[in-house]
Structure formats: C-alpha cells, structure tokens
Amino acid sequence: MDNTLLDTLRGIVGPAGLLAGDELRARQKPQQLHAYALVRPASTAEVSAVLAACHAAGVAVVPQGGLTGLVHGADAQAHEVILSLERMNRLEPVDITQRVLVAEAGVILEQAQAAAEAAGLLFPVDLGARGSATLGGMVATNAGGNSVIRYGMMRNNVHGLEVVLADGTVLSSMNQLLKNNSGYDLKHLFIGSEGTLGVVTRVVLRLCEAPAGRCTALLALSDFDAVGKLLRRLDHAMAGTLSAFEVMWQDFYQVVTTPPAQARPPLPQDHAFYVLVEASGSSTDQADRFAQILSDAMEHGLVADATIAQSERECQALWALRDDVRQLGRFGPLAAYDISLRLADTATYVETVRTSIQARWPDAQLRAFGHLGDGNVHVAVHVPDMNTADRAELDGLVYTPLQALNGAVSAEHGIGIEKKAWLGLSRTPAELALMLLLKQSLDPKGVLNPGRVVDSRL
Structure with missing residues (x-):
C-alpha cells in the first residue's frame, strides 16, 4: 500500500x-x-x-x-x-418537550446520561463501562446492560440514526418521532450490525422521565427454582417499576465479598443464589411498599435472607458487588461468555457446562452471574495454562448445548470475530443467507469491518 x-x-x-x-x-x-x-x-x-x-x-x-x-x-x-469517531463528541441541547437527545457517535455514555439528568430526564441504557463506551459503539452492538428488564436494549431507545455507508453515501434518518410507520424502518439494519453495514455518525436517543427515587435490595435464595418464581412475583407486585434483577451464583458472590476484594458480605456466603433487585419510581410510599413486597416474598419461602439499602451510598455498595467482575481475573486469564436462554433452562445449562468443563480440566473454575431478569447469563471460566486448542475445545463445551435449548451465543456483546464460527448455532441457514445478502448489498466490495459477524461470501 x-x-x-x-x-x-x-x-x-x-x-x-x-x-x-x-x-x-x-x-x-x-x-x-x-x-x-x-x-x-x-x-x-x-x-x-x-x-x-x-x-x-x-x-x-x-x-x-x-x-x-x-x-x-x-x-x-x-x-x-x-x-x-473520538473527535465527533458533540451533544445538542436536550429537547425536553419531545424528550430526545441528539448526539454524535463519539459521545461517551456517561456524558449523555449527565446531559439527560441535567434536564430532569433519564437515558436508561446503563453499562459498567459507562465512562468509556461510546454511543456509536453501543448502537452498533445493540448494547444492553443493567436495566433491560424495564427499558429494553439500545434498539428500544433509539429514534433515529445518521449512517455513512461503505462507499461514503450518507443515509440520514434522524427521526425524532415516537411513532413513524412510513415504510421500512432502516435504522434497525444498522443497530446491532457491528459496523459491518455502515458507520453510525449521529443518533437520536429516546429519553424518559427520571424516577424520583430507587429502592435496592440484595436477596439470598436457597435454590434456583425460587429465582423464576421471585421474578414473576416481584414484577407483578411492583407494577412496572422493577428495573433490575441481577443474579449471582454462590461462587461469584464469595469471590466479590472475600479479600482481596474490598467489599464484605452484606449477607452470609452460604446461600446458593443472590439476587440484586431494584425498583425505581415516583411514589412517596415506594420504600415502604418495596419492603412489604420483599417481606411477603420471604413469608412465602422464596427469599431466605435480605438486606435493603437505606441510603444512596448503600445502594451503590450493593451494585459494586455485582460490578466487581475484575475479581474473577485474580485466578488467572479468563474466557468470558455472554449467553442468552430461557430462564427455566439456565440453572441446568450452567451445571451441565460446569460438569463438562471440570471433567475435561479438573482444576478449571466456572462462575456465573448476570441479568437473569432478561435471560442473560455471563459465564466466566478459568482453565489453568489454557492454550489455543484448549480455548477452541472450551468454546465447544459452552456453546454447543445452546442449540438444543434455542439459546443465543451472544446476549449483548455481539459476534465480532470471536463468536462468528458459532453463529450458526443460534441462526438458521436462511437467516445467515439473508445476513450475507444484506452485507453484499450494502458493502459489495467487503471493505467495511470485514470478517466480523458474517463473511462477504459463503
């Protein structure tokens, strides 16, 4: 060149x-x-x-x-x-009446959230990487995060996009309307396409009214059967205010509450599962109602123990437990998996994979946690002295069981290069052929982020 x-x-x-x-x-x-x-x-x-x-x-x-x-x-x-797109980081003033925020793709999530908050509104998509993730990248990967159960993923919070195609054509679909049924909604071609069909340059974000407060609690459960029953009960009782339902397996909880981790266990470490639950709303008696709902769940045997945050500081401390995934790395390099499947299949799947991995590598460690309110479990695996061949074998043990369960090899992280070989477990041949047709139509030379998600040719 x-x-x-x-x-x-x-x-x-x-x-x-x-x-x-x-x-x-x-x-x-x-x-x-x-x-x-x-x-x-x-x-x-x-x-x-x-x-x-x-x-x-x-x-x-x-x-x-x-x-x-x-x-x-x-x-x-x-x-x-x-x-x-790091230099394209401009925000337009928030439109309070329409409840939208127009931003360039290089804007950091935390900056967009702050702009919405200053206007008394909320941009609800939230990630642990909020201080570095960009809006364009989040659109391209259809990012999810901590509040999908209530607000949905990035796709649900984007009104319009400006996209540049592989040949330089600018496609401006900066729609600010909540309802627009005028032909194909082209923005959805690019949300989640991982930069293979076009480059997002600007985005119209849908904002929400900011909740007046939030209630957060950490719950201990004796078995996984209680997880699904508790989710149904809380979602019904909280009447649309349930905004997070995060589940931690016991071994994950133990790691993030044992030195050298900074946190100490707010609940004893001997329970099978821990659920971080949050409700956000505006009712003046929300805290009392939240406590009563959890008390009822305990009386019905769904919750073995509980602690409710009494301040914003305590709320942040509970979330810090769930977000302290860096503790998993202290045992050595990790293979991190991002799985989506039916809640009813999740516990059996995790234990089946754990058994298979430890049968192959007796010293391997597997820890699970995730956004189970929306069917997303993260599986972190450490195999001592893992080489390239080991990683390929490990991928097979993790991904192959998903096909029979109609699960997805990626819940929110995307496909990229790492998961491309396994995409066929979650998509039919007809779907893969249509993905290829879209790629060939919008990028016939195959020059835009090639080799990601799908190849330019079968």
Missing part, C-alpha cells in the same frame, strides 16, 4: 486527524498497534469522504468506538484503516 491514500486521508481530516507509524504505535492500544493508519474525522462529511476514498482504493476500514467490546469486533490488522 503506497502513501497516496495516506495523503488523501490527511487532506480530508487534516494533520491532527490522522495517525500512522510511530504516532499510531504511541497510543499503546493493542487493537490499533498494527493498523495501516488511524483516521479521526471531525464531522459526518469527513467520515463520508474517508469512506469514499478507502472504498475507491479497496482498503478495509475498521470503525472503533470506546474499545470496550469483548468479541474482538474492533481489532485491526496491518492492512486496515481504523476509523475512530
């Missing part, structure tokens, strides 16, 4: 907008060290010109956001150009 394309790209974005060679390597980000160049456009027009130039040259482009993904969907190779 000669320098002609570099000169063209530099002419589009200016000297500050292009990094190559030593300047690129100095960023010290593994996903970027081996790329041909990193381009940082400052506007949609510049994104369009960059993509048009790369398309004409037949050079692959890898869009990057906050680099918080877990499936290697933004990893770049030496012959590829990285397109980073």
Whole structure:
C-alpha cells in the first residue's frame, strides 16, 4: 500500500486527524498497534469522504468506538484503516418537550446520561463501562446492560440514526418521532450490525422521565427454582417499576465479598443464589411498599435472607458487588461468555457446562452471574495454562448445548470475530443467507469491518 491514500486521508481530516507509524504505535492500544493508519474525522462529511476514498482504493476500514467490546469486533490488522469517531463528541441541547437527545457517535455514555439528568430526564441504557463506551459503539452492538428488564436494549431507545455507508453515501434518518410507520424502518439494519453495514455518525436517543427515587435490595435464595418464581412475583407486585434483577451464583458472590476484594458480605456466603433487585419510581410510599413486597416474598419461602439499602451510598455498595467482575481475573486469564436462554433452562445449562468443563480440566473454575431478569447469563471460566486448542475445545463445551435449548451465543456483546464460527448455532441457514445478502448489498466490495459477524461470501 503506497502513501497516496495516506495523503488523501490527511487532506480530508487534516494533520491532527490522522495517525500512522510511530504516532499510531504511541497510543499503546493493542487493537490499533498494527493498523495501516488511524483516521479521526471531525464531522459526518469527513467520515463520508474517508469512506469514499478507502472504498475507491479497496482498503478495509475498521470503525472503533470506546474499545470496550469483548468479541474482538474492533481489532485491526496491518492492512486496515481504523476509523475512530473520538473527535465527533458533540451533544445538542436536550429537547425536553419531545424528550430526545441528539448526539454524535463519539459521545461517551456517561456524558449523555449527565446531559439527560441535567434536564430532569433519564437515558436508561446503563453499562459498567459507562465512562468509556461510546454511543456509536453501543448502537452498533445493540448494547444492553443493567436495566433491560424495564427499558429494553439500545434498539428500544433509539429514534433515529445518521449512517455513512461503505462507499461514503450518507443515509440520514434522524427521526425524532415516537411513532413513524412510513415504510421500512432502516435504522434497525444498522443497530446491532457491528459496523459491518455502515458507520453510525449521529443518533437520536429516546429519553424518559427520571424516577424520583430507587429502592435496592440484595436477596439470598436457597435454590434456583425460587429465582423464576421471585421474578414473576416481584414484577407483578411492583407494577412496572422493577428495573433490575441481577443474579449471582454462590461462587461469584464469595469471590466479590472475600479479600482481596474490598467489599464484605452484606449477607452470609452460604446461600446458593443472590439476587440484586431494584425498583425505581415516583411514589412517596415506594420504600415502604418495596419492603412489604420483599417481606411477603420471604413469608412465602422464596427469599431466605435480605438486606435493603437505606441510603444512596448503600445502594451503590450493593451494585459494586455485582460490578466487581475484575475479581474473577485474580485466578488467572479468563474466557468470558455472554449467553442468552430461557430462564427455566439456565440453572441446568450452567451445571451441565460446569460438569463438562471440570471433567475435561479438573482444576478449571466456572462462575456465573448476570441479568437473569432478561435471560442473560455471563459465564466466566478459568482453565489453568489454557492454550489455543484448549480455548477452541472450551468454546465447544459452552456453546454447543445452546442449540438444543434455542439459546443465543451472544446476549449483548455481539459476534465480532470471536463468536462468528458459532453463529450458526443460534441462526438458521436462511437467516445467515439473508445476513450475507444484506452485507453484499450494502458493502459489495467487503471493505467495511470485514470478517466480523458474517463473511462477504459463503
């Protein structure tokens, strides 16, 4: 590859907008060290010109956001150009009447949440990586997070998009209406497409009225059968205010409440399951009603023990337990899996996989936790001295049982490169063929984030 394309790209974005060679390597980000160049456009027009130039040259482009993904969907190779939207980080004023926020794709989630809060509103999609995840990346991966049970995933909270196609065509669908049944809703082609069909440059976010308060509790359960019954009971009793239902298996809870973890167990460590439950609403007697609902659940034998947060500080401390996944890494490198399946199948699935893994590697450790209110369980596995062949075998043990259960190999993290070989377990041949047809139609040269999700050819 000669320098002609570099000169063209530099002419589009200016000297500050292009990094190559030593300047690129100095960023010290593994996903970027081996790329041909990193381009940082400052506007949609510049994104369009960059993509048009790369398309004409037949050079692959890898869009990057906050680099918080877990499936290697933004990893770049030496012959590829990285397109980073980090300079496109402008927020428009919140429209309080319409309850929308228009933002560029490089805006960090935490910034969007703060803007909504300042206007007395709420952007409800929330992630542990809120301080680094970008809105464009969240749209591209259809991010989920902690409040999906009430507010849905990113797809449910986007009114409109501006997208640049592989050849530089700008598709502006910046609709701000709640209801718009005028033909195909094209934004849904790009939400969750992981940058393989187009590059998101701007987004119209749907905002909600901010709850006046929240009630949070940690509950201990004796068996998994109580998990489903408790979820149904709480969701009904809380009349639409249940906003989180996070489940931790005992071994996960023990790790995050035992030194060197900073937290200490708010409930004894000898229970089989722990549920972090939260309700958000505006009722003045919400706290009393929340406590009564949990008391009723205990009387019916669904809850063995409970602690209710009495302050915002205590609420944050309970959430810190669930979010302290870094503790799992203290045992060594992890293989992290992001699974979706029916709640009724979850416990059996986890124990089946645990048994299979430990039969193959007796010293392996598996810990499970996740957003079980929306059917999402995270499985973290440590296999001592795991090599590449071991990882492939481990993937098979984790993913293969999902096919018979009609489960999904990815609940919220996407497919990227890591899960592409297993996508057929969750999608039919007809679905895969249609995905390929979409890719070929919108990116016939196969230059936009190639090799992710689906190949350009069967």
